[in-house]
Amino acid sequence: MxxxxxxxxxxxxxxxxxxxxxxxxxxxxxxxxxxxxxxxxxxxxxxxxxxxxxxxxxxxxxxxxxxxxxxxxxxxxxxxxxxxxxxxxxxxxxxxxxxxxxxxxxxxxxxxxxxxxxxxxxxxxxxxxxxxxxxxxxxxxxxxxxxxxYPFPTPARDVPIVIGEWWTLDLVELDRRNLDGNFEDDPLSATLNGKLGDLSNCSGVPEESFVLDVEPGKTYLLRFINTALFSEYFFKVAGHTFTVVGADANYLTPFRTDMVTISPGETMDVLMVADAPPGLYHMTAVANQPPPPDLQIRALTSRGLVRYAGVRADNGGAPVPAPLMPGQHDTMPSYYFRGNFTGLAFPSRHRVPAHVDERLFVTLGLGSICRGGKKDCKLRRSNETITVATMNNVSFHHQTAASLLERHYDGTGEGLYTEDFPDRPPRPYNYTNMDLIPVGPLEEVLEPTTKAIRVRRFKYNSSVEIVFQSTALLQSDPNPMHLHGHDFFVLAQGLGNFDPKKDVKKFNYHNPQIRNTVHVPRVGWTAIRFIADNPGMWYLHCHFEFHIVMGMATAFIVEDGPTPETSLPPPPADFKRCGTNGFSKP
The missing domain is CATH 2.60.40.420 (Cupredoxins -  blue copper proteins)
Structure with a gap:
């Protein structure tokens, strides 16, 4: 040689x-x-x-x-x-x-x-x-x-399934309207991998559909991502079942289902075996939403195809089967689907912390502030108020003057934010009373809200437990809550008001799922626990876009640890600080 x-x-x-x-x-x-x-x-x-x-x-x-x-x-x-x-x-x-x-x-x-x-x-x-x-x-x-x-059969191929929405309203204008408390604008259609599907049409000509080509007997890893601004989605493929194996880049104990339910911000890894008789099969994604008296958006559906190798485009003259989907207002399938989630044999470093240093009970709902900075105004969604979204009756003020992380790192946060995000709402009430949805005397007492940047500070390596409580205040939406910079254990979920005496007994300390985004059910609650082990300034917010724009957010400061390796490093050499790159408001 x-x-x-x-x-x-x-x-x-x-x-x-x-x-x-x-x-x-x-x-x-x-x-x-x-x-x-x-x-x-x-x-x-x-x-x-x-x-x-x-x-x-x-x-x-x-x-x-x-x-x-x-x-x-x-x-x-x-x-x-x-x-x-x-x-x-x-x-x-x-x-x-x-x-x-x-x-x-x-x-x-x-x-x-x-x-x-x-x-x-x-x-x-x-x-x-x-x-x-x-x-x-x-x-x-x-x-x-x-x-x-993988801890499951190796798939023949993996395929992203990106669920989204098609908007004709300019997205910057949509943001401006949401900031003004107007969340009545709708997308025109759901999308699958950017395609509207044949249920939408232009002058009788169907829109293009996403097509998944499969070979009989092979297994496919479907990587679901919900990028939608507004809606949780149901997803099915006619004639096929799924095995859910992961979510948010963490393995789950596999379980079988015929439907995937996914909220904005969530990802899910699902196996599908092409084990049906060769042919064409419709896949369908349908947005769900609470029934009236909640404000209604248009029904959003997108449809694609699973196409077996060698099958003719007309399916041999046979009709193409379509899956039977839950009703648009039936949110219970989501609750039961999520009740199946447990974590799969995670490493010892991911064990649930036995102790809790900080406990927060966080209510999620709507409220109002007076226009023009006034202290008194007519409530009940009048023209004198702006509807806002809240956590513990605080609506996060999304300022456009500075970076919170830079101010924290420089020690100059005073005057921009306060470190007093509350442990619990200012007053207890029946959070899931459906009579709070329509405007009236019950909600009027509860809707006045504080607009501010109130954050929370945690010591390095402290254990934090949060119970998120969805409410019926002016609406009864679920809430997909996303925490930046951390994964967390989902200990339990439930319907109605969280009862600390009874519901703690439901907590799963053995094999809970590990997530970065958790779906808090409609008029229900979810409990999470995490270790604050990543120094910095981390955003916590609902992943419904109108909720985040309207203020359902806060930020967590995680302090430095005792060593350089456990501390926030300086910004990278090429990091452009605010004011040095001519940054502009969106």
Missing amino acids: GKISMAASILWLALVALAVVGEAAIVEHTFVVHEMNMTHLCNSTKVYVVNGQLPGPQLDVVDGDTVVVHLVNELPHGVTIHWHGVRQLRSCWADGAGYVTECPVAPGGNRTYRFDVSGQVGTLWWHAHVTCLRASVHGAIVVRPKDGR
Whole structure:
């Protein structure tokens, strides 16, 4: 063997060895955010996209890899990108939450995000985190195991199923209306991987459908992501069942089901075996919502196809089966579906902390503030008030003057925020009394709200327990709650008002699911627990966009630990501080 051939062989063997031991890699991308026109439903609509794609580019990484994304902003306003569900251990500066961890990248500006993806396997996602741009500026993050092995049968292929919505209203204008307490605007359709499906049509011509091509007998890993602004979705495929195996990049104890239910912000990993007679089968996604007297949005449905190899486009003349879906107002299937979730054999470092240092009881609902800064005004959704969303009767003020993380790091937060987010609501009441939904004397007493930036500080490595309580105050929506920078244990869920004497007995300390986004059921509660072990400023918010814009949010400060390795590092050398990059309001 010649010297060159021998050298090539040695190099090849070295590369194989690196692959076998799972050597970490650097995954690098450039994201150009820009406007373009797309035509759906006979109309050309301006949309905001990354690299001309909807959904945007998929990030494929292996557990332990480093991600480097160069963001180029060609929009006429500021933008950030949040890496939803990535732990961001000691990399809070890269979290991408607008005005929380950074000021938006200005028009014509750029920035580079660098972070590690470690200790997570499954599906995450990225999205814009200013205004309502995440409706179209989003994409999947697929994290594969180092050794290539899953705790379930290896699939023939994995397929992202991105559930979204098609908006014709400009997303920046939608944000402005939500800030003014107007949440009566609707998308025109649900979408599957950016396609509206054949139930929508333009002058009688059906819209294009997403098609999943399968081969008989093979197993497919469906990676669900709900990017929608407003709705939880039911998803089914006619003639097929699923095995749910993961959520939010954490493994679950597998369970069988014929339907997946997924809220905005959540991801879910699901196996589907192509074991039906070869043919065409409809897949359907349907948005659910509470019944009246809650404010109603249009019924949102999208439909795609599962197509077996070799089957004719007309299905051999046979009708294409469609799944039987729950009613639009039937939210109970969601509750029962989520009752199946338990965690799968997580490492000892993920054991539920036995002690609790900080306990919070957080009510989630609506309220009102007086227009123009007045102290007194006519309530009951009058023209003198702005409807806001609240946590413990505090509506988060989304300021556009500074980054909370920068002020925290510099020790200059005084005057911008206060560290007094309350442990519980200011007054107890029957949180799930349905008579609170219509305007009237019952809700009028409870709706006056504080608008402020009130955050909460936790000592490093403290154990925090939160019970989220959905309420019926002016509406009875569920609430998908997302915590940046941390995973948490979901201990239990329930309907009605949380009873600390009885419901604590339901807590699962043995094998709870580990999540970053949890669906708090309609007029029900969910209990979580986590370790505050990631120093920085971390956003907590509902992932319904109108709720977050209207103030259902806060931020958690996690203090530094005792060593440099347990402390928030300085901002990266190329990090552009607020005011240094000409940042602008979105």
